[in-house]
Amino acid sequence: MRTGFDHDKYTAMQSEHIRNRIAQFGGKLYLELGGKLFDDNHASRVLPGFRPDSKVQMLMTLKDQAELVMAINADDIENNKVRGDLGITYDADVLRLIDAFRAIGMYVGCVVLTRWRDQPAAVHFKQRLETLGIRVYRHFPIEGYPYNVKHIISEQGFGKDEYVETTRPLVLVTAPGPGSGKMAVCLSQLYQDHIRGIQAGYAKFETFPIWNLPLKHPVNVAYEAATADLDDVNMIDPFHLEAYGQTTVNYNRDVEIFPVLSAIFEKIYGSSPYASPTDMGVNMVGNCIVDDEACSAAAKQEIIRRYYAARCALLQGRATEAEVEKLLFMLQKMGLSDEDRPVIAAARSRAEETGAPALAMELPDGRIVTGKTSNLLGPSAALLLNALKALGNIEKGAHLISPTVIGPIQSLKCDYLGNHNPRLHTDEVLLALSICAAADPDAARAMEQLHALKGCEVHSTVILPHVDDNIFKRLKVNITCDPQYQTHKLYHK
Secondary structure (H helix, E strand, O other): OOOOEOHHHHHHHHHHHHHHHHHHOOOOEEEEEOOOOOOOHHHHHHOEOEOOOHHHHHHHOOOOOEEEEEEEEHHHHHOOOEEOOOOEEHHHHHHHHHHHHHHOOOOEEEEEEEOOOOOHHHHHHHHHHHHOOOOEEEOOOOOOOOOOHHHHOOOOOHHHOOOOOOOOOEEEEEOOOOOOOHHHHHHHHHHHHHHOOOOOEEEEEOOOOOOOOOOOOHHHHHHHHHOHHHOOOEEEOHHHHHHHOOOOEEEHHHHHHHHHHHHHHHHHHOOOOOOOHHHHEOOOHHHHEOOHHHHHHHHHHHHHHHHHHHHHHHHOOOOOHHHHHHHHHHHHHOOOOHHHOHHHHHHHHHHHHHOOOEEEEEOOOOOEEEEEOOOOEOHHHHHHHHHHHHHOOOOOOOOOOOHHHHHHHHHHHHHHOOOOOOOEOHHHHHHHHHHHOOOOHHHHHHHHOHHHHOOOEEEEOOOOOHHHHHHHHHOOOEEEEOOOOOOOOOOOO
């Protein structure tokens, strides 16, 4: 639980660096935003001290200079592409993001629908946005993109795109997910601004990989683990090494596309402002790590978690053997095993003792508590109550939830809602605990400990029901599961 990252230093340094980049290009910059802004839980896990919204808080210091442009691929709208972490479609996420940015006072200028081919669902979404008062622009597929530079930088290439009217010096181009066309939007705007005599530049703001950490640093390897399904590979930036004699880290897609980008810049400006992909970035995260050992330890745990998540996803039909093998290779390359995650052995030992599914949690002070399956509680609910007792210094044998509360909940589940399992899940236990907290000091003290669960490590010997998994995620608990179900059924809710 040691802090390894200085959030305040990051806010000051990163915002200043972006201001300098705006000035470098004469007062206007298109900044492509990679990764997540509001809920970057990966970064907060591997860089203890980084907050899920650290990037947003940093951008808030620039909000008077900035406007946001949302890009979304029209094919993704047509195909109902879903964000895996939120379970909502990309077009719904565009609306969610606009609301979120507006809620913090950020100006959202418009939405750009990329790869527009009059897809019926995209046409409907465009009409919906315009009805809501949101400006919409269309960008079209370009034959030969991104390699036919001569055609791209012409009236038949970027010249066909609808020009996005912007009014502020910093244009932040973001999207609900990868493949949305953010870079193409930025480049199209550079071309059209140049034709109009407007001086502007392009830069990329992406947290990972961290360019000034070693290639095999655990934090950078953890990024590879997080993108195993995308086939991203960290690599030394050969262009930066040749230009400056300095070893920096980038990832394969940026390195592969850089010669094309450089040619596009030369076609627009006459010369490229950048000598390498690393030059294009503005990321200052690596300069704000204050405890490398703490970040390395956190990143190693993330690699193990990603491996177990992929194994479970494979069983559920959401991953491939190749992803699992790639993550296993990373695990072995870093010299990691189950022994580096103490909760795994603790949960399995408890399950072996009881002959039923069990969970284990490592508390902030290093203590490990477990939860077993019983007639009254599922193992997740039991673990949650045991952890809250331990954190609140409440006797193990204390009953935090009154039988007069449990009985009606079980009756509701089984007699009225059609459930066959009377055991309480985590959401039901928390609701019951909150009711009892009104009259029971122990229950009230247990409720006060919920915030202390953030960042705790948990392992389950079976894949958790969705409701329990969701509660742990909302409590910011880091959960892994053995890749097996509690039953041998083929269908699992």
